[in-house]
Amino acid sequence: MTEPTVPLTCRATTWLVSSARDQPLTQGEARQLAAHLALCPACRIASTQFKQLFAQLDAVLARDTAT
């Protein structure tokens, strides 16, 4: 179990960004993630990179079109 108030590492942040693609984060996780992103420029960049990558994956795998 993760204490909601414990600051995340960048490494743990990547885990949450990946997890959020599969299932909603808990409120505690979402708070931790937002708090870390607010203070960490590198994780803001990485998080945007993941977002871009996921959008491209959706396009390659036709997840963004209703078929």
Added chain:
Amino acid sequence: MPSRSHAVPGSPAEADPGQALAAERPFLIRLARLQLGSQADAEDAVQETLIGALRGRQDFAGRSSLRSWLTGILRHKIVDLLRGRRLQVCVDVDDLAGVADSGNEFDALFTLEGAWHPDTFVDSMCGATALAQRQLLDIVELCMRRLPEDTARLFLMREYLGMELKEIEEHCMLTNANLRVVLYRARMRLRECAVRSWGEHE
């Protein structure tokens, strides 16, 4: 880099629908073979997809790229086939044995404290490149092809077939922890591969 044909109505490819469809076949076969585990089953599923597409091509009407239209049709065929099969061995159990303690795969990316390592962190964004959307998608496809086969199979069950984690766990007889680690590793590898390509084109 694989060639990609995004035929749009009125384009030269559209003049010969059969040829335009055939050009997408290798991509579709790769997707199907990973999921179905057999070249013959993959060829059958893709053949049905292409025949169906040829028959229903008035439904296509250029609302998406030809590839994504076909990719969507194939997805339904694969999901039906997999659900009909019940349980299957999706991954080599010996390969997965190391998953739990494979956290060190990304050690070079982070400091001992778990922060991004300034020497290895790549900060390129795809929006900062001169690449067209089509080339960006080619990069993702190429990066996906570099994933180990077992990883790619599970990753695509989630990302392509859209199966829920629980369904994949049951279907493949995997633990939730193992599956989540496999998906995490796949995404980390894809990010690393993609951002390096973006960086080359900045």
